Amino acid sequence: MDTIAGMRVFMAVASHASFTDGARQVGISTKLASKYIGQLEQRLNAQLLHRTTRSVTLTETGKAYFERCLPLLEQFDELEGLVQKRQTELAGRIRITAPTGYGSAELVHLLKPFQDEHPGVLIELHLSDHHVSLVDEGFDLAIRFGVLKDSSLVARKLTDMRIVCCVAPDYLDRMGPLETPEDLSQHNCLLQTTGNVIDSWDFKTSDGKLSVPVSGNFRANSPRAVANMAADGLGIGRVPLYTAKPFLAEGRLKLILESYEARVLGLYATYPPNRHLTARIRALIDYLVTALAHS
Structure with a gap:
């Protein structure tokens, strides 16, 4: 098993608190996801997850590993993007959560020109009127209205x-x-x-x-x-x-x-303070600020 692949599977399973949903996210079987994490725990000589028939939760060691995996994987993805693409091109995934009404009526139209300019960027947009945990759910950005309730997040005003x-x-x-x-x-x-x-x-x-x-x-x-x-x-x-x-x-x-x-x-773009902002995420935030200033 490749360590990076194991880390990706671990992050997906931990984010969803489910082997089934985590495996689906990375496109493998539940059995293979369980095997990968077992091999990762064996390699680290540490238990990362508590498993029961009803739930999957992080151990204390798993929580620490989760927090450190996230910026490492993001930097690895960015490095791969720079190697595989010209340096001026942006590539990779951005996971965004946004309010249902604004996301479906306004944000999607703002995102299209950005993706036209940067076709290597894959945007996953999750619409919800409930605030979700960016770290626990594995989101890169949240687009949110009003005063921020979570003081642990970094916010940049868009408009x-x-x-x-x-x-x-x-x-x-x-x-x-x-x-x-x-x-x-x-x-x-x-x-x-x-x-x-x-x-x-x-x-x-x-x-x-x-x-x-x-x-x-x-x-x-x-x-x-x-x-x-x-x-x-x-x-x-x-x-x-x-x-x-x-x-x-x-x-x-x-x-x-x-x-x-x-x-x-x-209207704010928010992200965790310990999140490494890849070039594609920084570019998207800058683009939204400019686009909304002229809308």
């Missing part, structure tokens, strides 16, 4: 996203116009439940910050769901601008209360 109020034109035809944030108390407001405060919306006025109580007959944990319901005429939504954009372009939504907008949501 700021406006938080906008939007409504279908026919709703306004039925219910009448809104001229000030206070008018929202007379309207059906569609609420997003992922924030800390969902029953009031913040605005700015000449007198400072204004918090307006809001209520309505629809709530969702997805800004896309709120935008869809607003576009269907149910009520007024407050969502990140990217979520409303397709409906604005079609004329199904219009922006309201723009002069009162008080919030922007930071």
